[in-house]
Amino acid sequence: MKEKRDLKIQAIENGTVIDHITSGQALNVLRILGISSAFRATISFVMNASGARGRKDVVKIEGKELSVEEVNKIALISPKATINIIRDFQVVQKNNVVLPSYVEGVVRCKNSKCISNSSEPIESKFSVLQSEEGVSLHCLYCEHVISEDIAENLL
Ligand SMILES: [Zn+2]
Known part of the structure; x- marks a missing residue:
């Protein structure tokens, strides 16, 4: 099962997987993270993937962990997103974004x-x-x- 899932979007060694992004918001998430053509790290994303809770976008960024400001901005446009920190191909931390008041x-x-x-x-x-x-x-x-x-x- 796991292998089948990984085919959709390549696993990363170290970095961040932002999952359960509101469908259609992946490009805005990339913008929040300041990702442009000058960005050198490996980035992959899926838009409109079918998940257990309906359609979602997923963004994976190699070698980057997010700042509090970045996570707060993502929460504003995607309050159900989860931030997964990956080290050595393993999820070492998984947090739901928290909408700031x-x-x-x-x-x-x-x-x-x-x-x-x-x-x-x-x-x-x-x-x-x-x-x-x-x-x-x-x-x-x-x-x-x-x-x-x-x-x-x-x-
Ligand atoms: Zn005003």
């Missing part, structure tokens, strides 16, 4: 008149709420709500 300087407010978008050096501040519809961010300055397009507004 508050984020500062992470997302741009979509209200162009918001004080966080002014020339003042004021960091954006949002409270984070989760409902059945998904995650929504509520600006603490202007009360603007971002829900659908959090990924596009990440700083």
Whole structure:
């Protein structure tokens, strides 16, 4: 069984597997991790894989462990993701992402008149709420709500 599963996406020796990413969000996860054509490590990802809980995306990155900031951003766009740390081909740690209740300087407010978008050096501040519809961010300055397009507004 294990071999069959591994055919889908190659095993990595050391690094991170981000599993249960909300279907369609893998490219945004890569963006959060700052992965561009200049990135030298091996990266593989699967989009729309069928899992036990429906469709999901999976991202594997060789030789990288994620920072708290990166994990918090991933939680905003993919609150059911799991972060698996791989060492010597074994999962040594598996954690669900935890949705922060508050984020500062992470997302741009979509209200162009918001004080966080002014020339003042004021960091954006949002409270984070989760409902059945998904995650929504509520600006603490202007009360603007971002829900659908959090990924596009990440700083
Ligand atoms: Zn605002």
